[in-house]
Amino acid sequence: DGGITQSPKYLFRKEGQNVTLSCEQNLNHDAMYWYRQDPGQGLRLIYYSQIVNDFQKGDIAEGYSVSREKKESFPLTVTSAQKNPTAFYLCATQERGGTDTQYFGPGTRLTVL
Amino acid sequence: AQSVTQLDSQVPVFEEAPVELRCNYSSSVSVYLFWYVQYPNQGLQLLLKYLSGSTLVKGINGFEAEFNKSQTSFHLRKPSVHISDTAEYFCAVSGAGGGNKLTFGTGTQLKVEL
Numbered sequence: 001d002g003g004i005t006q007s008p009k010y011l012f013r014k015e016g017q018n019v020t021l022s023c024e025q026n027l028n029h030d031a032m033y034w035y036r037q038d039p040g041q042g043l044r045l046i047y048y049s050q051i052v053n054d055f056q057k058g059d060i061a062e063g064y065s066v067s068r069e070k071k072e073s074f075p076l077t078v079t080s081a082q083k084n085p086t087a088f089y090l091c092a093t094q095e096r097g098g099t100d101t102q103y104f105g106p107g108t109r110l111t112v113l
Numbered sequence: 114a115q116s117v118t119q120l121d122s123q124v125p126v127f128e129e130a131p132v133e134l135r136c137n138y139s140s141s142v143s144v145y146l147f148w149y150v151q152y153p154n155q156g157l158q159l160l161l162k163y164l165s166g167s168t169l170v171k172g173i174n175g176f177e178a179e180f181n182k183s184q185t186s187f188h189l190r191k192p193s194v195h196i197s198d199t200a201e202y203f204c205a206v207s208g209a210g211g212g213n214k215l216t217f218g219t220g221t222q223l224k225v226e227l
Contacts, residue, residue, distance in 0.1 A: 004156075040220075042217050044212065090157065097212050104149075110152070
């Protein structure tokens with residue numbers, strides 16, 4: 001919210017298809033994060049990027065890929081290798097070297113048909 | 114590395130009653146602590162955070178939390194809840210100093226009933 005947009009809000013995918021989730025921010029924050037949320041499991045970190053053209057795997061990176069070509073954008077691709085992609089995906093930003101406060105987008109709900 | 118435990122997955126409470134949502138953390142270094150709220154099908158919104166100084170932290174919507182270093186806890190409280198407080202609440206921790214990732218708890222679903 002407040003300068004972080006995620007699109008689309010709802011996304012449906014057929015098995016075997018790759019899909020890309022968009023995350024854009026105008027907060028001028030250096031760091032960006034992707035989380036996956038499943039009921040009862042909290043937030044699990046997929047990938048994060050602390051600076052343009054650099055990113056690191058989180059706890060559950062298998063089956064996902066990212067890029068960080070611009071400071072404002074951090075798209076997430078859910079590949080066909082992700083066996084159970086149905087979930088709520090959240091993007092967040094964080095000021096580098098600040099207080100570690102993260103700011104979240106509104107989320108994208110992905111459903112595999 | 115840090116970890117967070119939210120002891121209650123669900124907390125039912127009647128409207129206008131007080132509530133406490135529990136959070137315990139584990140860390141070998143100084144920490145920053147956060148509480149976030151999530152309404153259905155929305156992103157997370159920051160309620161409050163502890164960085165340093167006073168151990169009693171006040172946040173938005175009448176919530177407050179107390180940092181207790183000896184008990185490694187950061188419980189969230191509200192003296193009188195409203196129906197609109199029904200949501201999921203997440204506690205999170207990071208290593209103090211800036212530039213660190215957050216580690217989130219599994220969340221507590223607060224359900225306020227009439």
